[in-house]
Amino acid sequence: MTSGALKKTPLNDAHRALGGRMVDFGGWDMPVQYTAGVIEEHMATRTRSGLFDVSHMGEIWVEGPDAISFVNRLTTNDVLKLVDGQAHYSAMTNDNGGVVDDLLVYRFGQEKLLLVVNAGTTEKDWAWITSHKKDERVELHNASSEYCQIAIQGPDATAIVQNLTETDLAAIKYYHFTTGRVDGVDAIISRTGYTGEDGFEIYAAADTAEQLWNKILETGNYGAKGGILPCGLAARNTLRLEAAMSLYGHELGDDISPLEAGLGWITKFQKGPFTGSEIIARQKEEGLTRKIAGFEMTEPGIARDGCDVYVGGEKTGVVTSGSPAPFLKKNIGLAFLPPQFAIDGQEITIDVRGRQIAAKVVPTPFYKRSK
Amino acid sequence: MSNIPENLRYSKDHEYVNVNGDVATIGITDYAQHSLGDVVYIDMPRVGDKFGTHESFGSVESVKAVSEIFTPVAGEVVEVNEGLNDTPEAVNNDPYNSGWMVKVKMDNPGEADAMLSAAEYEEYLEASN
Structure with a gap:
C-alpha cells in the first residue's frame, strides 16, 4: 500500500x-x-x-x-x-x-x-x-x-x-x-x-x-x-x-x-x-424498473454487496449493501429489485458465493430508535 | 503481537493444524482472526466430506469481510466444532482452543510436517508486513 x-x-x-x-x-x-x-x-x-x-x-x-x-x-x-x-x-x-x-x-x-x-x-x-x-x-x-x-x-x-x-x-x-x-x-x-x-x-x-x-x-x-x-x-x-x-x-x-x-x-x-x-x-x-428494498436472511449466510438476487429461480436483482446487523442480530441488506418483488414478505434467494440462501423482503428502516 | 503457539503447524493462508496421531485439528491463527475482525459466522463442511490439500472447505465471515478457509492437509472431516454456530466469537477470543473449526483424518500424516513451524510462520508474518 x-x-x-x-x-x-x-x-x-x-x-x-x-x-x-x-x-x-x-x-x-x-x-x-x-x-x-x-x-x-x-x-x-x-x-x-x-x-x-x-x-x-x-x-x-x-x-x-x-x-x-x-x-x-x-x-x-x-x-x-x-x-x-x-x-x-x-x-x-x-x-x-x-x-x-x-x-x-x-x-x-x-x-x-x-x-x-x-x-x-x-x-x-x-x-x-x-x-x-x-x-x-x-x-x-x-x-x-x-x-x-x-x-x-x-x-x-x-x-x-x-x-x-x-x-x-x-x-x-x-x-x-x-x-x-x-x-x-x-x-x-x-x-x-x-x-x-x-x-x-x-x-x-x-x-x-x-x-x-x-x-x-x-x-x-x-x-x-x-x-x-x-x-x-x-x-x-x-x-x-x-x-x-x-x-x-x-x-x-x-x-x-x-x-x-x-x-x-x-x-x-x-x-x-x-x-x-x-x-x-x-x-x-x-413506473420504476427497480427500487431499493430491505431484506433479511432467513437461512444462515451473509449476503454481501454485489450478490445476485433471485425470485423463483430467476435472477431479478442485486445486493447493494449486505452485512450482519450487530444490534438486531440478523443478517440484513439492501437490494435493487423490480417493484413487483419489492414488497414486504416477498421470498427471495441470494447467491452467496455459489449457494442460494433464502431471504425475505422486510420493511425499512430495520432499526428505529425508541423516542 | 500475534500469539503463535510452539506446538502447532501453520500454513501461509493463516490456518493452523494441531496434530494428534493421524487427526489434524484445523483453525485460523491469531493473526488471521485479528485481521478479520469480529467473526460472526462460520460456514463449515459436514462430517464425512473429503478434501484435497489447499481446497476451500468453508468460510469465516466477520462483520466486514468474508474469508475462505483452506485445508492445509488432505483428508476426511471427522468432526466439526458445532459450538461455533452459537459462539463464533470464540474464533476471536480463543482461536487455538475453543475456536477450532474442523478435525480431519489425514490421508498422509506426513503432510503436516511439511507445514511451517511456529518460528517459520512468525518469520513469514514479519516478511509479509
Whole structure:
C-alpha cells in the first residue's frame, strides 16, 4: 500500500494513538475500527455513545443573493422550505436523473448555505457545482480542508456535549443547528447523524480537532465501563445500514435515480425544475424498473454487496449493501429489485458465493430508535 | 503481537493444524482472526466430506469481510466444532482452543510436517508486513 499518498484528517495521530486499524477509504487514511472492534463500537453507539471522525467529508459554502435558487436548481429537495438554523437531506442530480452525490444543505441565512458532501465525491461535486453555475449571483468556496467534523451519536450524546457548551442543546431540534462554542471552540453544532441515533455533528476549525476529540472522549468517560467509544468506518456502515440510510456508491450513484434509491421523500417536483427533474418525473409516471428494498436472511449466510438476487429461480436483482446487523442480530441488506418483488414478505434467494440462501423482503428502516 | 503457539503447524493462508496421531485439528491463527475482525459466522463442511490439500472447505465471515478457509492437509472431516454456530466469537477470543473449526483424518500424516513451524510462520508474518 502506498500510504504516503493518502489524505489524512486532523485526527490521524489520534486514531493511531487509540489503536485504530487504518485503511485506505476512498483515498483517505481512516480507522476502520479501534481496539474494541466493530460489534462493541456499534453497540456502544446504540446503547450509550459513539464518537466518529468524519472530517474527511466536504464542506462547500454557497453565498450570495441567488444562493437558494442556485442550490434549488442543482438539488432535489426544496431549499425554500428551510428556515435559518435548519438543515435537510438532499440529492444533487445530473442531466440523466442520476445522483452526483447525496448531501446535507444547511441554511445559515437567506444568502448563505453550507453543503456537506461525501468525502470520496468532494472533488467531483466541486467541479460539478462550479461548472453548473450560470448567471446566478453566488460565491462558491470549497472549505473542506478548513474544517474538522466530529459526530457524537447515541442516547448519551446530548448529555456529554451539554457538559462542554453553554448552548442549550435541548432547544436544537432534529435536523436543526446553531453556532456556538464547544469546549471554548467556535463550532457549528448540528443535530444530525448517520447512525439512526440521536446525536450531534460538530464542525470546527481543523486545528481544534484533537482538542475537541480528546475532550469529548474524556467527558464521555472513554475507558470506563459504560463510557463512550471511538468508532471506525465499519461501525459507521453497520449503523447506517440498520437505519437503512443510503451510502453513495451503493444505493446511490451517477446512474441511479433518487426514486430508485427510495429518496422520493426528498424529491420535490412541485418546487419547479431542477437538474434531471423531467427525466425523474417521467420515471415516476411510467413506473420504476427497480427500487431499493430491505431484506433479511432467513437461512444462515451473509449476503454481501454485489450478490445476485433471485425470485423463483430467476435472477431479478442485486445486493447493494449486505452485512450482519450487530444490534438486531440478523443478517440484513439492501437490494435493487423490480417493484413487483419489492414488497414486504416477498421470498427471495441470494447467491452467496455459489449457494442460494433464502431471504425475505422486510420493511425499512430495520432499526428505529425508541423516542 | 500475534500469539503463535510452539506446538502447532501453520500454513501461509493463516490456518493452523494441531496434530494428534493421524487427526489434524484445523483453525485460523491469531493473526488471521485479528485481521478479520469480529467473526460472526462460520460456514463449515459436514462430517464425512473429503478434501484435497489447499481446497476451500468453508468460510469465516466477520462483520466486514468474508474469508475462505483452506485445508492445509488432505483428508476426511471427522468432526466439526458445532459450538461455533452459537459462539463464533470464540474464533476471536480463543482461536487455538475453543475456536477450532474442523478435525480431519489425514490421508498422509506426513503432510503436516511439511507445514511451517511456529518460528517459520512468525518469520513469514514479519516478511509479509
